[in-house]
Amino acid sequence: MTTRVRFAPSPTGDLHVGGLRTALYNVLFARKTGGRFILRIEDTDRERNVPGAVETIVRILEICGLDPDEGPHLGGDYAPYIQSERLEHYRRFAQQLLESGHAYPCFCTEEQLKIMREEQRSRGFVQGSDHLCRGLNDEQARERMLSERHVLRLSVPLDGDIVHNDLIWGDLTFPLTDIDDQVLVKSDGFPTYHLANVVDDHLMRISHVIRGEEWLPSVPKHLLLYRFLGWEPPQFAHLPLILNEKRQKLSKREGTGSVMAWLERGILPQALVNYVTLLGWHASDDRDFFAFADLVEAFDLTRVGKAGAVFDPVKLEWLSGEHIKSLTPEELAFHARPFLKGMEFEALLPERLQAPLEAVRQGLHRLDELPAKLLVFAHERPVPDEEARAWLASEAAAKALPPVLEAWRKMPQADAEALLGAVRDVGKATGIKGKDLWMPLRAALTGRVGGPELKVVLAHLGAEEVMNRLVTQIQGQGE
Ligand code: GLU
Numbered sequence: 474m475t476t477r478v479r480f481a482p483s484p485t486g487d488l489h490v491g492g493l494r495t496a497l498y499n500v501l502f503a504r505k506t507g508g509r510f511i512l513r514i515e516d517t518d519r520e521r522n523v524p525g526a527v528e529t530i531v532r533i534l535e536i537c538g539l540d541p542d543e544g545p546h547l548g549g550d551y552a553p554y555i556q557s558e559r560l561e562h563y564r565r566f567a568q569q570l571l572e573s574g575h576a577y578p579c580f581c582t583e584e585q586l587k588i589m590r591e592e593q594r595s596r597g598f599v600q601g602s603d604h605l606c607r608g609l610n611d612e613q614a615r616e617r618m619l620s621e622r623h624v625l626r627l628s629v630p631l632d633g634d635i636v637h638n639d640l641i642w643g644d645l646t647f648p649l650t651d652i653d654d655q656v657l658v659k660s661d662g663f664p665t666y667h668l669a670n671v672v673d674d675h676l677m678r679i680s681h682v683i684r685g686e687e688w689l690p691s692v693p694k695h696l697l698l699y700r701f702l703g704w705e706p707p708q709f710a711h712l713p714l715i716l717n718e719k720r721q722k723l724s725k726r727e728g729t730g731s732v733m734a735w736l737e738r739g740i741l742p743q744a745l746v747n748y749v750t751l752l753g754w755h756a757s758d759d760r761d762f763f764a765f766a767d768l769v770e771a772f773d774l775t776r777v778g779k780a781g782a783v784f785d786p787v788k789l790e791w792l793s794g795e796h797i798k799s800l801t802p803e804e805l806a807f808h809a810r811p812f813l814k815g816m817e818f819e820a821l822l823p824e825r826l827q828a829p830l831e832a833v834r835q836g837l838h839r840l841d842e843l844p845a846k847l848l849v850f851a852h853e854r855p856v857p858d859e860e861a862r863a864w865l866a867s868e869a870a871a872k873a874l875p876p877v878l879e880a881w882r883k884m885p886q887a888d889a890e891a892l893l894g895a896v897r898d899v900g901k902a903t904g905i906k907g908k909d910l911w912m913p914l915r916a917a918l919t920g921r922v923g924g925p926e927l928k929v930v931l932a933h934l935g936a937e938e939v940m941n942r943l944v945t946q947i948q949g950q951g952e
Pocket of ligand 1: 481482483515666670683684685688
């Protein structure tokens with residue numbers, strides 16, 4: 474049987490790092506086992522739905538190279554893949570549960586439930602239904618259902634255990650007395666997550682449910698539903714929590730938790746995918762750097778741990794730097810372009826962009842560092858910073874710059890190599906050496922004392938422009 478796994482986000486906003494990891498482990502498992510990866514949108518909690526969230530999720534999966542095989546935007550044999558378009562399935566099985574006595578209508582109002590919960594809490598009971606409505610006879614219940622607002626609840630057996638074997642957590646036993654009579658259908662007629670999720674996993678022939686640890690407490694309810702509906706449950710793997718540096722659950726509100734925010738800051742998607750895979754799993758040889766194909770090769774669900782994984786932004790940035798190093802010049806230009814919006818580089822042909830990019834690639838971790846690093850290549854004249862100003866005002870500058878300008882004036886068409894050769898000759902002739910020779914020149918041409926190789930800057934700007942810059946600086950000093 475082919476494996477079938479799914480990523481089943483609720484469209485409640487931006488995709489969280491934890492969501493990306495769930496999607497990723499599902500994809501890796503599917504690719505590794507030759508199975509199918511399905512995207513299903515769980516939007517039955519209507520108040521929490523955020524417009525545009527589905528499109529964002531689809532886009533992020535695409536950017537990260539985690540394309541589903543079936544999904545709302547793709548169709549497939551088990552369509553539709555959006556729960557709000559599948560309501561008749563949930564109605565049908567809710568009816569079946571009602572008729573077989575595994576679900577019952579509950580007419581309690583919010584107010585009554587609140588009082589009951591307080592009372593239960595004071596007596597140290599599990600919070601949930603007090604089975605008040607469970608005792609109603611069928612006839613009474615059916616009659617009230619016609620006219621009164623009600624929900625449908627799961628009729629949880631009053632004693633016994635549910636034994637669950639998790640691919641990550643091993644054997645777990647849940648006493649049924651700890652489990653409340655879960656609402657399956659809300660008073661608006663929409664199913665809750667629990668009913669819709671189980672029905673769809675069954676109908677879509679999901680073989681493995683790989684999802685976050687926060688769903689582990691729901692497993693006994695889900696297994697009861699499988700049992701009551703006469704279905705074989707899938708296998709389950711619950712992924713460990715992702716924690717922040719304070720070892721608290723990484724929340725959706727924290728900036729570091731947002732996938733989009735990282736992509737917008739110029740962390741390479743392949744680096745994010747690489748890093749997020751390491752949150753809960755590590756390779757048998759403890760390697761850190763992985764291209765996607767190597768992840769598929771190395772990934773093993775049974776090596777996923779139970780301990781919470783700490784999200785470390787420093788390591789993510791380091792890995793992003795490693796991935797940036799491994800890009801071809803063409804790939805670097807492709808990834809860089811969106812970060813050059815509004816700069817003159819945006820208009821450059823790829824081949825003209827490559828040399829400046831190559832010159833700043835070393836030490837780059839995020840692509841949003843590019844505008845600042847590329848500034849030395851801009852035709853707009855740089856304003857010298859403090860260190861550059863100090864060099865420009867130095868005695869060394871007064872000695873070195875005029876003879877360089879004089880030499881350059883005699884070679885207006887020269888290329889970068891020839892221009893640099895002339896500087897070296899000036900050094901030899903005047904005895905000005907090292908920093909005293911090069912720093913004033915760099916400061917005059919780029920307005921900075923650090924930065925990429927001067928040769929690349931000269932090649933990019935051209936002889937005329939560099940000469941003009943030198944003239945401006947020398948004249949500026951003379952004023
Ligand atoms: N809709 C649930 C979520 O938002 C899916 C949980 C599951 O995978 O069963 O995470």
